Amino acid sequence: MRDLIVAGNWKMNGNRQFIDEMMSGLNKAIFSESVKVVVCPPSVYLLDVSQKAKTVKVGAQNMYFEDGGAFTGELSPSMLIDVGCSYVVVGHSERREIFAEEDVLVAKKVSAAVRHCLTPILCVGESLEHRNSGQFFDVIARQVKIGLSLLNAENFADVVVAYEPIWAIGTGQTASPAQAQEVHELIRKVITELAGENVSERISILYGGSVNAASAQELFSQPDIDGGLVGGASLKIDEFIAICSAAAEVA
């Protein structure tokens, strides 16, 4: 049985008042035990969110792979653990596109996270251009293979993969359940080729890209979709809770 996970990526949004309101809403919510709920606030708020969190796990949106040293502006895996994180988003398309993060750097981060017992959420996904040209699967397979390349196959199951088509992020244009399922199935196949079915069947693969309360249940009921990585809709407490309930319905 794979973990069913709903993670909210708050991106560069919010302030202390927002954090207070969100955490008080989340702490009042009753989540099904069958769903792991995670929130990923901006890093300056991680400690505050961890200290307030009663019903959810906490994840960071990024980290560096080194343990410490002269890396101005960066955060290490042990710092994230120190402030209560158990997950870290790695290789989000916004980091790849805006901050020029490449697959090899992403792989180092995945490996460092696993080494420190932080669960990396490895994001992969194609641009609209690659979707339209039909090359999308090659792009995604490469991101998965390189992203996992520094791990031993038995550690693959310590990673969560998130399929986030770039054309669906923040656009309101969700991938259809069939489009998402097709890619999730292919991702699982790539992992099977690398590590065998015992491992690939244990990896949770989340879908991200304009997930909302209306689209969540049909997406999450696809056989290879194990929950969601939610951006905009995770900033609205009622909508986020409704998405988590949709996940519980399919558990």
Ligand SMILES: O=C(CO)COP(=O)(O)O
């Ligand atoms: O990038 C995302 C989550 O990491 C998805 O963002 P949206 O849900 O706002 O499309």
